[in-house]
Amino acid sequence: MPMSKSNATSAEPHVARKRFGQNFLHDPGLIARIIDAIGPQPSDRLVEIGPGQAAITAPLIAAAGHVHAIEIDRDLAARLHERFTSAQLTIDQQDVLRVDFHGLSARLGGKLRIVGNLPYNISSPILFHLLDAADVIVDQHVMLQKEVVDRMVADCGSKIYGRLSVMLQARYRMVRCLLVPPGAFHPAPKVDSAVIRMVPLATDQVRVNDWPIFSAVVALAFSQRRKMLRNTLAGYADALDWQSLGISPTQRAEEVSVEKFIALANYVASLPSASEGGQRIEPGLA
Helix, strand or coil: CCCCCCCCCCCCCCCCCCHHCCCCEECHHHHHHHHHHCCCCCCEEEEEECCCCCCHHHHHHHHHHHHEEECHHHHHHHHHHHHHHCCCCEEECCHHHHHHHHHHHHHHHCEEEEECCCHHHHHHHHHHHHHHHHHHEEEEEEEEEHHHHHHHHCCCCCCCCHHHHHHHCCEEEEEEEEEEEEHEEEEECCEEEEEEEEEEHHHCCCCCCCCCHHHHHHHHCCCCCCCHHHCCHHHCCCCCCCHHHHHCCCCCCCHCHHHHHHHHHHHHHHHCCCCHHHCCCCCCCC
């Protein structure tokens, strides 16, 4: 199968757009290691977020035959259309935060494998958006700012343990695959990056009873990190059986494990007032 329609793409080089957080991977050795970590197969329904200049897209297509790409940049989308056939690449030209991954899974006929070099400026919102679709995702291999990856896998008690840590660890098994230095990109970012593998837990392993309430409780708890839980969760504090939960109302959020946050939110979900207190809070960068 030919790898592309033509060896010639648009004559003018693409200029990275800062508003889209574009940094293009170009290191062949690291690209090969990333592809090896993903392990693409012909039966996969691969969805790539931000294919850019196809550094990862091309080897994914070579291994799996087809990739469904989400690319917001019209110029890059046009170049990808020139380079690959429709049998090799489907391009969904829109903001990834507007993509209905449940609908996409239904259209592609099964669960998705997500791949992407996520824009640093909106990486957390993308992760929360994907979290809502975890039930139709096989796994995610995403590249992020190393600092974000560190927060994702942070342990309870760490200064960087926060809302992102709790929300993601409640739904995924996560493993850092490799570090990526700034020089592997053009233009080079000012920070190190890392690739992380995220595998959604099986349905019977997910302990959260009500995700909107879980999200609300965790967001409130971390909304003022220096305050005690009895203050940040003041709306629930008097109704909670702190002793049975194994949590002290004088603890701070960073001292509460993922498992205890799940127990706390499940307790809140069982309260008569939960519908009012559990209104969904939109993801942020806490």
